[in-house]
């Protein structure tokens with residue numbers, strides 16, 4: 431009897447298998463540690479319209495939104511102009527919402543949402559890039575845009591310039607409360 435109790439006690443001291451005992455896979459651990467460079471806020475719909483208009487989006491375009499939030503920019507680009515769209519977003523919850531909205535909006539076949547870091551994404555297929563980040567994030571992003579985007583690609587940023595870049599156009603929208611910046615990647 432004493433021996434049985436001892437064995438039982440030893441068994442109970444063993445760590446139980448379960449989620450709390452399982453070390454995260456390296457990819458999951460990296461994902462969990464990455465904090466967004468800027469928190470989520472949605473571009474108001476009239477400003478989304480103005481950004482796509484300023485970029486001159488057509489059905490021939492592939493629009494990348496870097497930090498795509500709830501997916502509204504690429505979804506509207508697909509719905510209104512028949513463009514293809516790629517949204518890159520770090521937060522899984524926002525990616526799930528974007529996919530659901532695209533499905534409900536009938537453009538799931540034209541848009542893709544990638545859960546990941548915009549700094550690690552391959553953006554070379556873009557013909558239009560949209561941004562609403564921050565001055566410092568735009569400054570860090572500048573070299574990547576310059577290296578990866580093809581000549582003629584249009585970049586539109588909501589509110590913030592890209593340090594050291596001269597815009598082709600600056601327009602004031604939303605009753606002059608918001609600036610939009612346009613750049614066109616020059617020939618190499």
Ligand SMILES: C[S@@+](CC[C@H](N)C(=O)[O-])C[C@H]1O[C@@H](n2cnc3c(N)ncnc32)[C@H](O)[C@@H]1O
Nearest residue numbers: 466467468470471472473497499520547548562
């Ligand atoms: C201000 S919101 C803009 C959302 C959307 N582009 C719009 O204009 O409605 C910025 C988004 O960027 C995402 N974000 C921040 N840092 C990121 C990163 N390194 N990689 C991917 N997404 C990021 C945030 O989670 C957030 O959803």
